[in-house]
Amino acid sequence: MLHVLTLAFIFFTAHANQIKPRLVQIPGGELKPFWIAPTDITGEQEKIRIPPFHAMNLPVTNSEYVDFVRANPKWRKSKIKRIFADPSYLEQFASDLRLKKEIHPRAPVTYVSWFAARAYCESHGLRLPSLAEWEYLGAASETKADASEDPDYLARLIEWYNKPPGSGPVPPVGRGKPNYYGLYDLHGLIWEWIEDFNSSLISGESRTNGSIERELVCAAGSLAGGNKENYPAFMRFAFRSSLKGTSTIRNLGFRCVKGERNE
Amino acid sequence: MLRPSSVGDFKTKAILAISLLITGCPKSDKIIGEEVAKLTAPPEVPPPITRKHNTKVIVHLEVLEKRMKIADGVDYTFWTFGGTVPGSFIRIKEGDLVEFHLSNHPTSKMPHNIDLHAVTGPGGGASASMTAPGRETIFSFKALNHGLFVYHCAAAPIGMHVGNGMYGLILVEPKEGLPKVDREHYVMQGDFYTKGKYGEQGYQPFSMEKAIEEKPTYVLFNGSVGALNGDKALPAKVGETVRLYVGNGGPNLTSSFHLIGEIFEKVYVEGGTSVNRNLATTTVPAGGAAIVEFKIDVPGTYIMVDHAILRAFNKGALGMIKAEGPEDKIIYSGLISERVYLPEGGALPKTPEAEVRIAKSLEERIRMGQTIYEQNCTACHQADGRGVPHAFPPLANSDFLNADKTRAIGIVKGGLSGPIVVNGESYNGVMPALSLTDEEVANVLTYVYSAWGNSKQTVTPEEAAKVKPSGVVGIGQ
Numbered sequence: 001m002l003h004v005l006t007l008a009f010i011f012f013t014a015h016a017n018q019i020k021p022r023l024v025q026i027p028g029g030e031l032k033p034f035w036i037a038p039t040d041i042t043g044e045q046e047k048i049r050i051p052p053f054h055a056m057n058l059p060v061t062n063s064e065y066v067d068f069v070r071a072n073p074k075w076r077k078s079k080i081k082r083i084f085a086d087p088s089y090l091e092q093f094a095s096d097l098r099l100k101k102e103i104h105p106r107a108p109v110t111y112v113s114w115f116a117a118r119a120y121c122e123s124h125g126l127r128l129p130s131l132a133e134w135e136y137l138g139a140a141s142e143t144k145a146d147a148s149e150d151p152d153y154l155a156r157l158i159e160w161y162n163k164p165p166g167s168g169p170v171p172p173v174g175r176g177k178p179n180y181y182g183l184y185d186l187h188g189l190i191w192e193w194i195e196d197f198n199s200s201l202i203s204g205e206s207r208t209n210g211s212i213e214r215e216l217v218c219a220a221g222s223l224a225g226g227n228k229e230n231y232p233a234f235m236r237f238a239f240r241s242s243l244k245g246t247s248t249i250r251n252l253g254f255r256c257v258k259g260e261r262n263e
Numbered sequence: 264m265l266r267p268s269s270v271g272d273f274k275t276k277a278i279l280a281i282s283l284l285i286t287g288c289p290k291s292d293k294i295i296g297e298e299v300a301k302l303t304a305p306p307e308v309p310p311p312i313t314r315k316h317n318t319k320v321i322v323h324l325e326v327l328e329k330r331m332k333i334a335d336g337v338d339y340t341f342w343t344f345g346g347t348v349p350g351s352f353i354r355i356k357e358g359d360l361v362e363f364h365l366s367n368h369p370t371s372k373m374p375h376n377i378d379l380h381a382v383t384g385p386g387g388g389a390s391a392s393m394t395a396p397g398r399e400t401i402f403s404f405k406a407l408n409h410g411l412f413v414y415h416c417a418a419a420p421i422g423m424h425v426g427n428g429m430y431g432l433i434l435v436e437p438k439e440g441l442p443k444v445d446r447e448h449y450v451m452q453g454d455f456y457t458k459g460k461y462g463e464q465g466y467q468p469f470s471m472e473k474a475i476e477e478k479p480t481y482v483l484f485n486g487s488v489g490a491l492n493g494d495k496a497l498p499a500k501v502g503e504t505v506r507l508y509v510g511n512g513g514p515n516l517t518s519s520f521h522l523i524g525e526i527f528e529k530v531y532v533e534g535g536t537s538v539n540r541n542l543a544t545t546t547v548p549a550g551g552a553a554i555v556e557f558k559i560d561v562p563g564t565y566i567m568v569d570h571a572i573l574r575a576f577n578k579g580a581l582g583m584i585k586a587e588g589p590e591d592k593i594i595y596s597g598l599i600s601e602r603v604y605l606p607e608g609g610a611l612p613k614t615p616e617a618e619v620r621i622a623k624s625l626e627e628r629i630r631m632g633q634t635i636y637e638q639n640c641t642a643c644h645q646a647d648g649r650g651v652p653h654a655f656p657p658l659a660n661s662d663f664l665n666a667d668k669t670r671a672i673g674i675v676k677g678g679l680s681g682p683i684v685v686n687g688e689s690y691n692g693v694m695p696a697l698s699l700t701d702e703e704v705a706n707v708l709t710y711v712y713s714a715w716g717n718s719k720q721t722v723t724p725e726e727a728a729k730v731k732p733s734g735v736v737g738i739g740q
Binding site: 088151154155158159161162163164165166167229231234235237238239241242243247249250251 | 328329330340369370371372373374393394395396397398418419420423427458468469470471472475
């Protein structure tokens with residue numbers, strides 16, 4: 001009896017402790033952009049200044065997206081214009097306002113295009129993070145603001161990136177540990193859209209050194225670049241470079257941010 | 264009544280006939296008709312191309328990220344072309360026009376692309392084929408050069424994509440085709456980098472550190488330890504000429520490819536046009552290939568290895584060809600006799616008496632036994648006693664070992680050859696007799712019985728002295 005009560009209690013608290021979505025204040029700082037090679041003879045890497053901004057602590061969920069399409073019919077599954085999303089848009093929805101039965105309402109919304117993700121953020125007076133902002137957030141481990149050169153942290157990320165997600169439904173948000181800033185699920189659950197996803201990598205070829213793709217030289221890890229051992233960052237870049245604005249993918253979602261853009 | 268396919272055939276034939284009428288022979292670069300390429304999983308190779316003309320070949324290759332066995336009890340997440348490591352074998356003909364469809368399964372996490380070394384043009388297809396999960400890209404190329412070529416994924420970080428098994432072979436047959444042989448097989452080497460050491464059980468993730476340092480945990484033929492051993496050995500018959508399409512995906516190591524007990528009568532060096540003859544070992548560079556041909560003269564098991572031999576012994580680079588047929592004692596006699604050798608001058612040169620150490624306690628016996636084990640046994644039975652699947656039986660948790668102590672003593676003293684069954688797996692190899700003293704036999708067996716879940720029996724030097732060396736063929740069957 002006692003055990004049953006304990007279990008019930010644990011279940012109840014776990015439920016009650018469900019992480020509430022909120023905007024978290026992110027202090028400004030500097031980002032060492034690994035995708036830009038050192039520009040001067042000293043090898044000193046150019047840094048990007050990140051002004052303070054706010055970021056959602058969780059990725060946008062299916063149920064939040066249902067509310068969005070209820071209020072904005074043109075983004076519904078049946079109404080979406082093909083130029084804004086691929087045919088698999090909202091694949092996890094049974095109809096315009098209903099999820100398929102195996103889909104968790106608190107799972108991150110996926111199968112959303114860049115256009116749709118942008119529209120969602122705009123409808124809340126927010127925007128998608130820039131490449132620099134996302135990488136600034138994503139560099140944080142649970143304990144450090146910048147863990148991009150911490151081998152243990154990188155090894156953990158590689159383990160996740162390496163594993164295919166399998167064919168089951170995407171798990172709900174907020175189940176892991178928050179990072180240094182108090183944000184959940186930047187890694188380990190889904191990929192996330194950024195505003196300028198197609199600005200750094202133009203082709204998918206990772207070893208080119210054509211003039212247009214100079215920054216790719218680094219992505220190939222071939223010449224002077226940033227941290228060549230940050231494989232997770234290379235994978236994110238490769239992933240983004242495979243996208244089009246209309247792409248809708250099973251494990252690609254988004255979160256929004258608020259603040260002046262820096263670039 | 265013609266079926267639709269016959270209509271196509273008829274059309275092709277008609278066009279051929281007309282072009283023959285006009286030019287006297289099929290025009291060499293003319294593309295006639297189209298067909299969908301039949302791809303094969305390793306070690307199979309698609310049949311030789313019999314058509315005389317060039318055609319448009321449509322290739323469908325699907326990328327799958329999947330968890331598979333890399334060794335017994337060890338799982339790894341492979342990224343694959345076609346669901347296997349190495350990927351599907353593609354066979355086309357010089358001058359063909361290839362329409363390549365690369366699809367990436369919706370359950371993939373990564374985007375992937377393909378660089379085929381048979382392609383002439385920037386990126387070898389990679390710049391045209393970056394494919395997100397759940398999408399397909401299409402590009403086409405003309406096969407200008409014949410040869411055996413590697414294909415691989417070139418998405419960033421490339422070392423991880425290749426290191427996870429994303430490579431395979433594409434054969435571009437010369438216009439006149441390759442000479443006919445009796446059998447063709449597909450073998451491809453690759454090096455793998457796991458977090459845990461060789462044989463460490465359970466799921467093992469990719470290790471970026473080991474990959475960058477080029478220190479592989481596994482070096483494998485066809486993607487797993489034992490992929491070409493035991494029941495999965497490649498078959499052949501005496502009198503047959505066998506052709507192996509050998510590739511090396513890397514990402515890091517160059518292979519010194521060797522088939523123990525055979526000589527390659529023909530090697531298309533690095534998969535190209537130049538033919539070298541009568542090689543025993545040939546180099547297969549990372550991202551490169553070789554075609555080797557040999558005639559089987561006598562029956563038996565031929566072991567293929569990377570002759571950088573520690574990779575074969577300790578990292579898994581070992582495969583087998585099993586040839587059946589009649590013996591030819593002139594070509595190879597096998598063992599004729601084995602007898603005592605007494606050098607001229609009689610007595611052995613006197614060496615200072617080595618101090619004979621006698622174990623004074625069980626702990627000491629086990630400790631001394633471990634040293635003997637490490638010096639004499641680990642090469643085959645491995646440091647963890649798990650052996651090598653289909654080649655060397657395990658001593659860990661071994662039913663065969665625990666069943667009969669006396670038999671075990673006999674085997675250590677006299678060796679063993681012939682078929683045995685250990686833990687449900689059959690083995691058919693040879694263990695040489697070890698020249699150990701009775702004290703040493705007692706120590707090493709007591710150590711083995713004390714380790715890896717065995718029965719903890721002890722063996723004394725007196726017991727060891729009583730048992731005659733075994734070496735009986737087929738013991739335990």
